[in-house]
Amino acid sequence: MIVAFDFDGTLADTYSCIEEAFKRTLERRCRWLPGKGLWAKLLTKIELQFERPAFGKHKKKSKPPFFLRTKFFETWFEERAKLTKPIDDSPGLLRKLKEAGHTVISFSAEDFIDGMKVKRLKEIGIYDLFDDVIVFGRELTIDEAFRLVRGKYGDEIFIWVDDKPWRFIGHGDGNTEYVWYYFPFTAKFIEKKREGLALIPHLHIIRDLWSIFDVIERVKQERSS
Numbered sequence: 697m698i699v700a701f702d703f704d705g706t707l708a709d710t711y712s713c714i715e716e717a718f719k720r721t722l723e724r725r726c727r728w729l730p731g732k733g734l735w736a737k738l739l740t741k742i743e744l745q746f747e748r749p750a751f752g753k754h755k756k757k758s759k760p761p762f763f764l765r766t767k768f769f770e771t772w773f774e775e776r777a778k779l780t781k782p783i784d785d786s787p788g789l790l791r792k793l794k795e796a797g798h799t800v801i802s803f804s805a806e807d808f809i810d811g812m813k814v815k816r817l818k819e820i821g822i823y824d825l826f827d828d829v830i831v832f833g834r835e836l837t838i839d840e841a842f843r844l845v846r847g848k849y850g851d852e853i854f855i856w857v858d859d860k861p862w863r864f865i866g867h868g869d870g871n872t873e874y875v876w877y878y879f880p881f882t883a884k885f886i887e888k889k890r891e892g893l894a895l896i897p898h899l900h901i902i903r904d905l906w907s908i909f910d911v912i913e914r915v916k917q918e919r920s921s
């Protein structure tokens with residue numbers, strides 16, 4: 697099978713450190729600024745606006761607003777990467793999946809700054825664990841990225857793991873199984889809009905990344921009967 701993973705909030709906790717990363721960035725880049733703690737809180741609030749669900753969107757490529765493509769945010773991504781921790785020993789999980797013969801892909805959206813996602817995957821040391829790294833949102837739409845995977849790896853079952861299930865809506869194909877990795881930090885965005893999930897067929901919910909092996913077994917059984 698092809699097993700595709702999102703990065704932020706799926707393979708790594710890059711959320712609990714957002715505010716701290718802003719604090720450190722302000723220390724590095726805006727030493728003169730008073731009240732850095734409050735600024736860090738404000739910037740965290742603004743950043744989280746970009747993490748909220750957009751049901752049925754993601755059809756387009758997009759360019760983030762100019763202020764997010766600055767040196768300030770580049771530094772912030774660096775600080776965030778330093779504070780990032782893998783979830784549930786995700787590097788070990790990626791290795792096990794490959795040992796079991798699966799094609800393991802990194803399938804995630806580009807950050808505010810071009811090339812930053814790949815840089816962060818390298819920084820945390822998981823870039824080389826993937827068979828392929830596909831980044832959508834800037835050069836490619838999700839659908840184009842998906843077709844790229846199909847073109848390269850064929851029509852076998854595509855297990856798509858992401859902490860933002862609203863991203864699944866309207867994407868994939870009949871051979872796609874959708875796995876929502878329930879990451880509390882981003883899950884709270886969906887609580888009020890849970891009905892949106894009804895639009896996703898073949899949806900599995902896991903709270904531990906290693907449960908992906910149970911999903912794979914279940915899918916094998918369901919699809920063979």
Ligand SMILES: [Mg+2]
Nearest residue numbers: 702704705859
């Ligand atoms: Mg994510």
